[in-house]
Amino acid sequence: MNRTMLAILKVLEKHPEIILGSREISRQLKLHGVEITERTVRYHLRILDERGLTKVFGKEGRMITHKGKEELSQSLVSEKVGFVISKIETLSYLTNFDFEKMEGDIILNVSFFPEEKLKEALKIMKPVFTSSYIMHDKVVLHRGGEKIGDIVIPHGQVGFGTVCSVTINGIFLKAGIPVTSKFGGVLQIENSEPSRFTALISYEGSSLDPLEIFIKSRMTDVMGATKNHNGKILASFREIPVVSLEKVKELSAVMKGKGIGGILLIGNPNQPLLEIPVATDKSGMVIVGGLNPIAALEESGILTISKAMSTLCRFSDLIKFKELL
């Protein structure tokens, strides 16, 4: 499997419902910096067909197969080391949410869980959505077969979308403030106050989103944090330039007024925050993970599948969590 074939698979995967011809594939590859002729595209497509990774439709059109999608998701993992950080940076740039008008695209985490557990799940997540450990109290809920952004929800499952905390990076970036995402972690809460991180994984050195791993390893206690003021929540550690500190605090207050929470702590210039040192002329910032409600489900034994930073979604498509109850 060479890089050209992978690039072709990537193009096909972006349009899972459209039959693409070699001309269109060649055109789209150029946008990704891969310059090959239609003839070369056709040559590679024939190999992909033989391996069952693509399938012919019509005269020369192709679609990606299930096997092709699987190949894509597992191959070149080395490209994925540092993948989490580059995904964060790409999405921060792409989100165009205007928090003053409260419109535009936000970044969504999308989770699946069994439809028959829906009622129970909503009950479990209720206290989390009234706590300060969420990004926003608006969510997306769709049934099996429907779509959230470009993600199709499997039958028998519901798709539940929560606002991803990378949206904050996007909002700040639009205001000219670059946010560096350093670590995903598990944050201990004592008497309703963040006390320290009990686990940390750097975004730069991981092919997986650390918060997804912490959920699956059952390292959280979001239920405890929301019900008994003591527990462990998902959070991330980021850095902002010291020169932007006042502006960050200002924006943070305005955002909070509009229902966009998530910023738990902002540190002092060049000072460690929760014992974590920062780079020169940076301040630390602790932000809640958008997946905390989903962590509460796993803690309660409801099996979930989550993709953090899944898709962009119009904010106007979200509804208040309490309207689901």
Place this chain on the structure above:
Amino acid sequence: MNRTMLAILKVLEKHPEIILGSREISRQLKLHGVEITERTVRYHLRILDERGLTKVFGKEGRMITHKGKEELSQSLVSEKVGFVISKIETLSYLTNFDFEKMEGDIILNVSFFPEEKLKEALKIMKPVFTSSYIMHDKVVLHRGGEKIGDIVIPHGQVGFGTVCSVTINGIFLKAGIPVTSKFGGVLQIENSEPSRFTALISYEGSSLDPLEIFIKSRMTDVMGATKNHNGKILASFREIPVVSLEKVKELSAVMKGKGIGGILLIGNPNQPLLEIPVATDKSGMVIVGGLNPIAALEESGILTISKAMSTLCRFSDLIKFKELL
């Protein structure tokens, strides 16, 4: 909790069965670079007593309490980021295993699982121990209340020790070859051959051992790899200097002859190995995780608790796995 108090707790934790006086504590702190008087030690000990982290025995002696141990394990996680890599480096230096005489100390991973599951567990692990996905076929098994190295096994559990792959770093280091541990990963096996990593986490950017997380998140399929030649095992990616390549291959062959397996692949100079690029003038090396047998237990629904790189242990204290059957 300041660093001095933590240092005192660390000294007490190293001697969980000895009552230490302030003079001895002060002396041991010096070895750790903390120079304080006995009087200052006593001042801090009184605060630790009040918080229930230490307990008075005799006239002035102290022991660490359960609460003190917990405090220690969770505090200053920021010191633990990069902690995995520094633990690897410390243990590589400390192991003194002589593979020609097959004597000295090796590094053990220690895992606990319920005693009532012992028979079932041995049956599950049997095919793993006859595969090439283990470091060595000798292990340690002790019952609740007994000790492995300095680790006490909880009642109702058994303690199972497997040879840790960091032992290889130690053996090479004694031969003058520095091994750099880069990533812990999940390695896909296709037709009994390693094909690619499907997940990677860098040792430098993680406070947790990546392999422990992969086990707990059920990302492995060691059973498949050993029974059907297709599956996913725990493995790590390391680098060696190009100049040492011939010596590494030589040692590797001799070690294999003595029953020390674990080295799955050695790459070419300056060439990517399994698509993972290496640093300048390095070769890649893929080594199996010592915890693969334990991953098979989790895959079969037996709950385990593992500490990779737990303790040093005399090789002569190990017994053949098949003698347990």
